Amino acid sequence: MKSFEFTVTHRDSGTKARTGILRTVHGDVETPVFMPVGTLGTVKGLTQEALEDLGAQIILANTYHLYLRPGEQVIREMGGLHRFMSWERPILTDSGGYQVFSLAALRKVSDQGVRFRSHLDGSLHMLTPARAIEIQTSLGSDIIMPLDECTEFPSSAVTAEKAMQRTTEWAAESKRFWCELSQQGENAPGTLFGIVQGGTQAELRRECARRLVEMDFPGYAIGGLSVGEVRPLTFEMVAAAEEYLPEEKPRYVMGVGLPEELPQYVALGVDMMDCVLPTRNGRNGLLFTSQGRMHIRQTRYARDPRPVDESCGCPGCRRYSRAYLRHLFIAGEMLGKILNTAHNIYFYLDTMRRIRQSIASGDFPRFSLDFRSRLQGEVQ
Amino acid sequence: MKSFEFTVTHRDSGTKARTGILRTVHGDVETPVFMPVGTLGTVKGLTQEALEDLGAQIILANTYHLYLRPGEQVIREMGGLHRFMSWERPILTDSGGYQVFSLAALRKVSDQGVRFRSHLDGSLHMLTPARAIEIQTSLGSDIIMPLDECTEFPSSAVTAEKAMQRTTEWAAESKRFWCELSQQGENAPGTLFGIVQGGTQAELRRECARRLVEMDFPGYAIGGLSVGEVRPLTFEMVAAAEEYLPEEKPRYVMGVGLPEELPQYVALGVDMMDCVLPTRNGRNGLLFTSQGRMHIRQTRYARDPRPVDESCGCPGCRRYSRAYLRHLFIAGEMLGKILNTAHNIYFYLDTMRRIRQSIASGDFPRFSLDFRSRLQGEVQ
Numbered sequence: 128m129k130s131f132e133f134t135v136t137h138r139d140s141g142t143k144a145r146t147g148i149l150r151t152v153h154g155d156v157e158t159p160v161f162m163p164v165g166t167l168g169t170v171k172g173l174t175q176e177a178l179e180d181l182g183a184q185i186i187l188a189n190t191y192h193l194y195l196r197p198g199e200q201v202i203r204e205m206g207g208l209h210r211f212m213s214w215e216r217p218i219l220t221d222s223g224g225y226q227v228f229s230l231a232a233l234r235k236v237s238d239q240g241v242r243f244r245s246h247l248d249g250s251l252h253m254l255t256p257a258r259a260i261e262i263q264t265s266l267g268s269d270i271i272m273p274l275d276e277c278t279e280f281p282s283s284a285v286t287a288e289k290a291m292q293r294t295t296e297w298a299a300e301s302k303r304f305w306c307e308l309s310q311q312g313e314n315a316p317g318t319l320f321g322i323v324q325g326g327t328q329a330e331l332r333r334e335c336a337r338r339l340v341e342m343d344f345p346g347y348a349i350g351g352l353s354v355g356e357v358r359p360l361t362f363e364m365v366a367a368a369e370e371y372l373p374e375e376k377p378r379y380v381m382g383v384g385l386p387e388e389l390p391q392y393v394a395l396g397v398d399m400m401d402c403v404l405p406t407r408n409g410r411n412g413l414l415f416t417s418q419g420r421m422h423i424r425q426t427r428y429a430r431d432p433r434p435v436d437e438s439c440g441c442p443g444c445r446r447y448s449r450a451y452l453r454h455l456f457i458a459g460e461m462l463g464k465i466l467n468t469a470h471n472i473y474f475y476l477d478t479m480r481r482i483r484q485s486i487a488s489g490d491f492p493r494f495s496l497d498f499r500s501r502l503q504g505e506v507q
Numbered sequence: 508m509k510s511f512e513f514t515v516t517h518r519d520s521g522t523k524a525r526t527g528i529l530r531t532v533h534g535d536v537e538t539p540v541f542m543p544v545g546t547l548g549t550v551k552g553l554t555q556e557a558l559e560d561l562g563a564q565i566i567l568a569n570t571y572h573l574y575l576r577p578g579e580q581v582i583r584e585m586g587g588l589h590r591f592m593s594w595e596r597p598i599l600t601d602s603g604g605y606q607v608f609s610l611a612a613l614r615k616v617s618d619q620g621v622r623f624r625s626h627l628d629g630s631l632h633m634l635t636p637a638r639a640i641e642i643q644t645s646l647g648s649d650i651i652m653p654l655d656e657c658t659e660f661p662s663s664a665v666t667a668e669k670a671m672q673r674t675t676e677w678a679a680e681s682k683r684f685w686c687e688l689s690q691q692g693e694n695a696p697g698t699l700f701g702i703v704q705g706g707t708q709a710e711l712r713r714e715c716a717r718r719l720v721e722m723d724f725p726g727y728a729i730g731g732l733s734v735g736e737v738r739p740l741t742f743e744m745v746a747a748a749e750e751y752l753p754e755e756k757p758r759y760v761m762g763v764g765l766p767e768e769l770p771q772y773v774a775l776g777v778d779m780m781d782c783v784l785p786t787r788n789g790r791n792g793l794l795f796t797s798q799g800r801m802h803i804r805q806t807r808y809a810r811d812p813r814p815v816d817e818s819c820g821c822p823g824c825r826r827y828s829r830a831y832l833r834h835l836f837i838a839g840e841m842l843g844k845i846l847n848t849a850h851n852i853y854f855y856l857d858t859m860r861r862i863r864q865s866i867a868s869g870d871f872p873r874f875s876l877d878f879r880s881r882l883q884g885e886v887q
Contacts, residue, residue: 442554462552
């Protein structure tokens, strides 16, 4: 079994926010942390050097995508994902479940797992709790996720309950398989988290959390959120799950969020987040700044010599103007996507740094309020 | 008038190869030099930091493209192209003629200039010798090119002669306009080169060169080559033009070449070259290496842990494997294009560095032979 440890270092007195350190074999991660998404073993548009310079401590990679291309076999032969992509810091992988349910064709769920067709070539595949762990072990991921059943939003209480039940059974099966694999030594799997499901039913979230905690995972993810529901409901679900999640274990809300939401999740006691918003929006010319959002394609930036964000320390803001970034975007130049992505990732990572500092210095509630009030809406 | 100076520093005894220094207001350029192409004010896929790190001394930008988008007015208001794109080293711009003849629709050439429709929105424009210089002056280019008439390949001797005659007349008109503008002081144009045309007719090349030299330009370009003709004919045309080009002035062959051809042009006395091959091929997964060409998409690289080129010092070769680059290319990931482009540009720039060193140390003929023999064909 690979070593893993989580220590809470500071607590905010007014909220459930806390700072901590995740220790993995690939190094320490200061929490709360935002994990840039590197679906196919690359955070789109950024070199690994750039990611390091921007301050990424840990990245997320997608099991489904890497399983299909280049395949777990290739990555294992190349010495694992860290070596394959030349990234020495920690990597977290999802189970592949979410992508199977959102991307793949002809998916059939049974108690055994989920059968699906690749969205790339239509080939047939079967993902089971054990296979999900095997694949992630081939990847050499530091933190791995058990297969879960993801439901659409909105789902009925009955559908949500069925999916939660199955997710919980799969979690138990995952844990058993993971324990077996861990005892084999040589090719030990990464740290296995539990995933709380339950749709938008607080009671289901509570039950799922309670049962997972009985299985005693070293960390807990909360999945299936931010899929279309209103934000207060998301927060309610996180809070419901957390009633049962142990204080001393890391909590990870999957697939969130907008910049102004980051302090809100942290205030709920969340330690880890990941999201495609900074990268995907960057490629589409939507920039997050300390003064709100900026659509770089707007005509008003055509002759604007200022950086995107005067207070930003990213490589783009230190060197290039809004006018240049707008030109690159309008002309469809790759450099536009590269610089926009780097800016957005920097903004997210810097926000998390400032959140951690404010928790440590007892200033989190004020920071959170300031930050969110300045971020509403568009740059004026 | 902006300052410009060219000094020959070493000569090869066996060929016409020489090293030199081009002094511009934006710094010195060691020749022979390869200029990466930054069509729209960006070398596709590379940040300006990356370009600097790769050792680019001077880049080329395309007048036609920048004139249409974002427009000379925007760039002038933003303080010129150097400031707009944040590139402090020298910039050479073409006249826009080549793109008008190859990209624009409905082009009508007259003695006055060329009327054309934008390939972007169909809008009507007129490019004259004076306008070409005005636009390049708005861009703030260090080395500017006069409008020339570019013919298709193959062209009849009659067509080639007509185009050569008009190019020569436009060169004279360009020179007059440039002198007027230079005397105005404030917004002085960059150094104006002459462009030798004449298709594949050695006699026309000679005549064009002779007449341009009478006009006394500070440097001479040889245009309209590498457009489909066999390579010995290209070299013959370069040699024919050079019979009349003065030894002490820089010579620039436009739009060339393949890596193995670089020493050949240098051996003919060429000081400057530019080409889209390293960038365009990089985006398409064709890599130039010291052992020949490599199509990174080939299956045989899927599990190849070696760098693209063991002897290469580019950031990609120092960190990433062929297997990873192949994966990125197959998955259509931007990072593949970025790393491939950086590699190819490094290979070109490094080749030119080694050519300069070999000329300085009297070793050029041997270097040239070695280099070319290793480069033929595909990597084995």
